[in-house]
Amino acid sequence: MRKSRRPTRKSSRSPVASQLATCEESSTAEKTAKQARRKKSRAAMTLATCEDDGTQVERATRARRRAPRRGGAQVDTPEFRNAFREFCLQVNKIGVQGLVTEYVTLRAQTQPIGAKPKLAFDANPKKNRYKDVYCADQSRVVLNWPAGASDYIHANWITGTDVPRKFICTQGPTAQTVEDFWRMIWQEKCKSIVMLCNVIECGKKKCEQYWPEASNPTMRLEGCNLNLRYIKSQDVESNILQTSIEVTVNADVRNRHIVEHIQWKDWPDRGVPPTNLSSFRLLMRVRNLTPIVVHCSAGIGRTGTIVGLDMLYTKLEKGTLVTLESIVRDLRKDRHGSVQTDAQYLYMHRILIAVAENKRVVSAADVEKFVTDYDTYCKAKGYCQ
DSSP, X not given: OOOOOOOOOOOSSOHHHHHHHHHHHHHHHHHHHHHHHHHHHHHHOOGGGSOOOSSOOOOSSXXXXXXXXXXXXXXXXXXXXXXXXXXXXXXXXXXXXXXXXXXXXXXXXXXXXXXXXXXXXXXXXXXXXOXXXXXXXXXXXXXXXXXXXXXXXXXXXXXXXXXXXXXEEEXXXXXXXXXXXXXXXXXXXXXXXXXXXOSEETTEEXXXXXXXXXXXXXXXXXXXXXXXXXXXXXXXXTTEEEEEEEEEETTOGGGOEEEEEEEEOOOOTTSOOOSSSHHHHHHHHHTTSOSEEEEOSSSSHHHHHHHHHHHHHHHHHTTOOOOHHHHHHHHHHHSTTOSOSHHHHHHHHHHHHHHHHHTTSSOTGGGHHHHHHHHHHHHHHTOOO
C-alpha cells in the first residue's frame, strides 16, 4: 500500500511581505556594517589625519572643509600661512629675553595715562573696582538704556578688530555695577560673555556672582526691570563652563535675548595658564557671537591677553604680517593697561607658535629655541607647564 505524501506547508507570508522582510534584513545588515565602518573611521581620525584648526582636538565627526571665516578672512590661504610662518620665525629670532625687553619698553611708554581724558572715570569712583585702572573717555561704552539712568560703566570698545564692535573689555562687576553690566548686555545685544576669573581668588573677592546658575536659576534687577534666567550649562572643557542665559525686560519672553556666558576657571591672576590651547579654542567658540564682552577682575591683564590674541590672529588670517608689540600698543589706546605682565606677553607668543605647529606652518625645529627658553622661563617663575 502506497503511503500518501504529506502536503507541503506554504508560507503564511505573501510574496510582497516576504520581499519587504528581505529588504528590511538587508537594510539592517547594511546599517550595522556602516556603523562599524564609521566607528572604525572615528577611532582612526586623529589630529594627524583630519583637517584641523590648530587646537589639538580629536574630531568625533567627519572632517569637513571649513567655510571662510566671518569678516572675509580666509582660512589656510597661502598668504595666511606665509604671514604666520614669518611671524613665528621672527619670534624665535627675537627670543624670550628680547620679548621681555620689548614688553618693558612698551609698558613704560604706554602705562602713563597722560593727557588722555578720563572724566567719566574720575566722576564715578564708586563704580571703579581699582583706582589705578583707568577707563578712557574716547572708547568707553556709553549707557543710554534705560533713559535717565547713569551712562557710566568701566568698559571700553576695542577698535582695530576684523569686524566692527567685536569686543568690549570691562572690569568684573562689583556690587554697585551688576545692574550697569546687564544694562550694557541688553543695550548692545551682546551675544557672549567671556569671564576669565573666579568670584574668589586667593581668598579675595575678584568679581560678583552676577549671573544665574542652576542652583539659583533666576535673578531680578529691580533698578532696570531686567530678568535673568538660567537655561542650561555644560563643561566644554575641564576648565571652561558655558552657561546659556535668557535676558528679558519685565519677563516679557516675546522680546528675549540669549547670551552665552563662558567662564575659564583656572587662569591665575597676573600669571599664565599651561601651554595647552584652551585660550585659542575659546576664541574659536565665541568669534561669531559678537559683540563679545571679555572681563577678568580689572579687565586688562587676562582680558587684554585674550583680546590681543584674537586681534593678531585675525590679521594673520588676512595675510597681514604684524607684531604683538604693535597689537598691544594699539589695544592699550582703547583699554588702558591691557596685558599686565611680561609673562602674559610671552604667553601670547607661545600660544600662537603652538597653533602654528599644529597647523604645520612651522616645524618644532623652527621654533625650538623659543619654546625651550619659554619653558625655562615659566619654571623659574613657578608656572606649571
